[in-house]
Amino acid sequence: MKGVxxxxxxxxxxxxxxxxxxxxxxxxxLILFPAIFMMMTKMAQGDSxxxxxxxxxxxxxxxxGVMKPFLxxxxxxxxxVEAPGGDLKQALRDKKFDLAVDVExxxxxxxxxxxPFAVKAMVDESESASxxxxxxxxxxMQKQDQVWVQARLEAIRAPKDLPxxxxxxxxxxxxxxxxxxxxxGMIVPYILLIGLYTNAxxxxxxxxxxxxxxxxxxxxxxxxxxxxxxxxxKLLATFSIGVLGTVMNVVGMGLGFLILxxxxxxxxxxxxxxxxxxxxxxxxxxxxxxxGLTLLLLIPLGLFFSSIILVLGTQAKNSREAMTAITPGIxxxxxxxxxxxxPGLEKMAALPYVPVLNVALTxxxxxxxxxxxxxxxxxxVMTSGLAAAMAWVSTSILNRESVIFKQ
Amino acid sequence: xxxxxxxxxxxxxxDGKTKAKKRIEAVRGISxxxxxGEIYGLLGPNGAGKSTTLRMIAxxxxxxxxxxxVCGLDTQKEGEKVxxxxxxxxxxxxxxxxxxxxxxxxxxxxxxxxxxxxxxxRGLYLLDKLQLTDFSDVKMxxxxxxxxxxxxxxxxxxxxxxxxxxxxxxxxxxxLTAKTVLDLLRVMRSEGRTVIxxxxxxxxxxxxxxxxxxxxxxxxxxxAPPREILGRYSVxxxxxxxxxxxxxxxR
Numbered sequence: 121m122k123g124v125x126x127x128x129x130x131x132x133x134x135x136x137x138x139x140x141x142x143x144x145x146x147x148x149x150l151i152l153f154p155a156i157f158m159m160m161t162k163m164a165q166g167d168s169x170x171x172x173x174x175x176x177x178x179x180x181x182x183x184x185g186v187m188k189p190f191l192x193x194x195x196x197x198x199x200x201v202e203a204p205g206g207d208l209k210q211a212l213r214d215k216k217f218d219l220a221v222d223v224e225x226x227x228x229x230x231x232x233x234x235x236p237f238a239v240k241a242m243v244d245e246s247e248s249a250s251x252x253x254x255x256x257x258x259x260x261m262q263k264q265d266q267v268w269v270q271a272r273l274e275a276i277r278a279p280k281d282l283p284x285x286x287x288x289x290x291x292x293x294x295x296x297x298x299x300x301x302x303x304x305g306m307i308v309p310y311i312l313l314i315g316l317y318t319n320a321x322x323x324x325x326x327x328x329x330x331x332x333x334x335x336x337x338x339x340x341x342x343x344x345x346x347x348x349x350x351x352x353x354k355l356l357a358t359f360s361i362g363v364l365g366t367v368m369n370v371v372g373m374g375l376g377f378l379i380l381x382x383x384x385x386x387x388x389x390x391x392x393x394x395x396x397x398x399x400x401x402x403x404x405x406x407x408x409x410x411x412g413l414t415l416l417l418l419i420p421l422g423l424f425f426s427s428i429i430l431v432l433g434t435q436a437k438n439s440r441e442a443m444t445a446i447t448p449g450i451x452x453x454x455x456x457x458x459x460x461x462x463p464g465l466e467k468m469a470a471l472p473y474v475p476v477l478n479v480a481l482t483x484x485x486x487x488x489x490x491x492x493x494x495x496x497x498x499x500x501v502m503t504s505g506l507a508a509a510m511a512w513v514s515t516s517i518l519n520r521e522s523v524i525f526k527q
Numbered sequence: 528x529x530x531x532x533x534x535x536x537x538x539x540x541x542d543g544k545t546k547a548k549k550r551i552e553a554v555r556g557i558s559x560x561x562x563x564g565e566i567y568g569l570l571g572p573n574g575a576g577k578s579t580t581l582r583m584i585a586x587x588x589x590x591x592x593x594x595x596x597v598c599g600l601d602t603q604k605e606g607e608k609v610x611x612x613x614x615x616x617x618x619x620x621x622x623x624x625x626x627x628x629x630x631x632x633x634x635x636x637x638x639x640x641x642x643x644x645x646x647x648x649r650g651l652y653l654l655d656k657l658q659l660t661d662f663s664d665v666k667m668x669x670x671x672x673x674x675x676x677x678x679x680x681x682x683x684x685x686x687x688x689x690x691x692x693x694x695x696x697x698x699x700x701x702x703l704t705a706k707t708v709l710d711l712l713r714v715m716r717s718e719g720r721t722v723i724x725x726x727x728x729x730x731x732x733x734x735x736x737x738x739x740x741x742x743x744x745x746x747x748x749x750x751a752p753p754r755e756i757l758g759r760y761s762v763x764x765x766x767x768x769x770x771x772x773x774x775x776x777x778r
Contacts, residue, residue, distance in 0.1 A: 126637050133634070137625035137666075339682060342585055343638040344611040390765075454765050477553035 123345040127353020128360075133326055135480070143358060145319065147366040149372040149394065157376030160382045171337070175199040176253030177217040184228040187239070197256050212244050219243055219253035221410045234272060236249045298489065301406060305487025309480035310457035311373055314420065315366030317453045318370065318428045321446050324358040328433030329442035331522075341524065349519045351430065355511060363418050374406070410486045420503035421479050427510030434517050460484070475502055484521040528598065529561040529584060529690060529721055534590035536579050545704030554580045555745040556593070561721050561738075564652040565674070566712060568753075572769060578617065581694050583622040584723070585615040597690055601746070611639065614683035617694035621675065624668035626656060628678045631667070632685055639686035646685060653681035656714075657707060672706040680708065690721045697731060709735055726736040729765040743772045 124211060136142060176500040191198045204211040208220055220242035224230070227237040241257060245508040264362050298358055339348060380447050408415075436442035460480030465471065468489075472478050478499040485492060517523055536554040541547070561567040571577045582588040584595055586606040595602040599607045623631055631649065636646025639771055654663050654757065657677040667675060676699065684691065693712070697705040712735055715722055726732060732739055741749040741756070741764045749756045760768045 123638075126634075130634055134623060134625050291571070334624070335619050336623055338587065338617065338620075339620045339635075339679070340638075341587060342610060342613075342615040342683075343635065344607045344640065346607060424676055524587070525582075 121349070122354045123349030126345065127340075127350050128356045130412055131354060132360075133359030135323065135357070136296065140324075145361065146368050148364070149369040150375070151372070153369070153376040154373035154379055161380060165383065170251055171252055174249075176219060176249070176256055177201045178253065178257070179203045179217050179220040180221040180223070181221065182227075183225045183422055184223065186227040186231060186237070187223050187261075187264075187453045190260060190267075192261060194256075198261065202499070205463045209242065209266075212242060212250065212416055215247065215249070217256060221257065225449075230407075231268070233333060253297065271442075272357045296381060300489045304377055304406065307373065308370060308414070308487060309460040309483045309507065310423070310481065311369055311461065312366055312414075313449075313453050313457040313476070313480065315369045316362050316418070316422050316425045317429075319365035319451060320358050320362035320429045321450070323361045324426055324429030325356075325433045325436075325439050325442045325446065327354045327358060328430055329436040329439045330433075333438040347518050348515045351434070351515045352511070355423070355426055355430055358429060359422045363422045366418070366422075367415070406487060410489075413486055413491070414483050417479055417496075417503070419481060420500060420507045423475070423507035424476075424503055424510055425527050427507055427514050430514040431510060431517055434514060458481070466490075472498055475506055479503055528564055528596075529567075529723065531560070531584065531593070532558050532595075533593040534580065534583060534595065535560070536576075536583060536588065537601065538589055552745050553585070554590075555722050557742070557745075557747045557755040558593075559740050559747060563721050564716055564719045564724040565737045566716050566724060567597055567656075568732040568739040569723055569742060570729075570732060570739055570765065570769075571723050571725075571726065571742035572727060573771075575742040580619070580742065581615075581692050581725055585613060586610055587615075587685075588616070595731070597755055611686065612639060612689050614688035614691045615694075616679055616683040616692070618677055618697060618698050622667050622682070625666065627664045627666055628659060628670075628681065629661050629663045632681060633679060635682050636687055641686050647716055649685055649687065650681065653684055654678075656711060657681055671701050673681070676700055679733050680711065681762050684711075684715075688720070690723075691715055692723045694725045695727075696724060697726070697728060705731075734763060741762060741765075741771070741772070753764065 160279060175196060175198055178191065178201065180188060181203070188200070193201065201226050202219050204216045205219070211217065222240040222242075224237045225241070230237040236342045239261070241254055243254045256318040268421075269283055272282060273280060290334065331340070341347065428449065432449075436445055456476055456478075459465070460477060466481060466485060471481050472495045478495065482499045484494050485495070532548055535552070537550050538551045539548050542549055557580060558575070559567070559641075566732065569580065571576050579588065583590050584597065584602065586602045586609050587602060591594035598607050598612045602609050618761050622628075626634070632653075633643070635644060635651065636643065639646075641649070651660070651663070654660050657680060659674060659677055659681070662670060662674060667678065668677070674692070674694075680696070683693075689700050691712075693708075696712075696744050702710065709731065712722060712724065716735075716737075724731075724736065729739040736753060738751060739749055739753050740747050740755060749759070749768075751759070757763065757765070757766060760771055
């Protein structure tokens with residue numbers, strides 16, 4: 121098997137000579153994802169802070185003057201504005217104000233008679249500022265309702281807690297780390313599937329159809345190395361570059377999630393007090409066992425994808441033809457990837473028996489701390505079998521003269 | 528030594544117009560022998576079957592019928608051993624442009640199972656012979672096509688092969704580079720190697736070939752020293768032999 125090692129070495133040497141490809145395969149993913157996540161967080165945070173710092177503009181129609189006093193009290197939250205002329209709905213969509221509130225005319229009378237009165241709010245749910253205004257209105261009304269209820273209770277000398285017979289105390293079973301880990305478990309299979317396929321695609325095509333195109337394949341085949349060693353060496357090189365590139369993507373994404381998580385921790389700390397802030401680290405997102413088992417699953421999956429690429433790349437006359445043959449596979453992989461992110465996927469009974477998707481399912485369960493040994497083994501064995509079959513096909517294809525000398 | 532006996536090879540091709548598949552016999556019952564210390568010229572027009580014959584000798588293709596022996600080894604049964612004793616170069620071969628000549632030769636030395644020190648020494652010797660010493664550490668995407676061809680020659684000869692097959696070795700080369708290649712072929716003959724050169728450049732044949740075989744439409748005509756062939760066809764140049772063969776449909 122020395123020949124396999126020699127071809128593997130040659131492919132890696134050739135790959136390492138191209139610094140730009142090295143940079144884009146291994147370094148950029150490490151920088152790109154954290155940078156994108158950081159940027160997104162900053163932007164969302166900036167927008168949220170800006171909106172929270174501004175009072176919501178309310179168009180209030182309150183003929184009885186029931187609500188106006190307590191809304192005016194909250195100057196930081198509400199700003200009462202004049203109703204613009206014309207269609208009110210259109211004006212709201214045009215962001216001329218954030219919320220229109222219409223209070224029933226007989227509200228003071230109903231309040232006196234202890235009857236509920238209606239308050240209509242017009243909101244634009246596609247606008248976060250309008251949604252925030254509605255949320256603030258609900259909170260202000262809830263507060264005011266309590267004031268009125270307490271006054272009524274006092275009038276009949278009833279205890280303050282009369283309208284609140286129960287007190288719900290919520291205790292979170294999952295911590296932030298598990299929530300983030302589950303989220304990561306949904307996205308990781310998608311990234312792995314696409315990353316493995318596209319990375320293998322680029323480098324596999326260069327090593328097969330690219331060699332034909334550059335007229336270097338014949339010099340390789342004219343050496344005493346068996347053809348099976350040539351193709352296996354290329355397979356291993358495609359696989360290793362693909363897996364490493366994908367791992368870099370996942371690590372980059374993990375770093376991104378860490379940034380996102382730290383941001384969430386920051387928000388919680390702001391609400392609960394700095395001392396109560398939970399800790400979030402890379403290890404809390406994915407344990408060494410989770411990472412190890414995921415990496416182990418990447419071996420057959422990477423080999424399977426690499427073999428597919430080598431079969432198609434070897435058969436093609438040149439890189440363009442190879443890319444044309446391989447590109448439809450991206451759509452298939454993207455579809456599988458998107459499917460693997462669907463909620464409730466783990467409840468599908470047949471999924472552990474579906475190739476490729478069972479790998480996605482297994483990884484998802486690993487990240488959700490729900491390891492099922494037989495499912496893991498099944499996914500591993502099934503994908504290994506597929507990889508072996510495709511590797512055999514790619515070897516037999518390189519033995520065909522019509523493939524080598526295809527013009 | 529190379530012994531080719533009753534070689535046949537056919538390809539299935541698709542007709543561009545009718546889309547029907549048809550079988551083309553590229554090589555039809557060719558037999559010849561090349562001895563150590565001899566340069567054998569395989570001549571013929573484009574598509575005559577020269578490259579197919581050479582690819583079969585180099586074990587890159589399998590014959591449909593017939594046998595080939597290289598250094599006493601059957602090419603169909605002992606392909607890997609044959610390739611270890613054979614240096615093959617053709618026009619449709621190029622160098623790995625991301626490497627320097629020195630790196631490429633070191634790598635192919637490993638492929639050929641040559642000891643690293645010996646490969647390094649022999650590589651430098653060949654680069655010197657081919658006047659490439661100054662370029663031995665230059666990345667090959669910066670070399671001219673002639674220089675790349677020279678590196679290919681060094682690559683084919685690195686493992687000190689007993690049998691050398693050069694398919695159109697001077698195509699695309701300038702006069703000076705072509706002369707270097709021809710000089711190298713003469714050196715190989717003097718070293719007792721078995722050499723086959725395929726070409727359609729007739730002066731080259733006159734200059735270096737001890738014997739020639741003319742392939743026309745998949746069949747071998749001649750197989751004799753160049754002068755003898757000229758006498759047999761009563762012509763003054765080998766080009767005229769082609770014309771006669773073409774006019775007579777190979778007869």
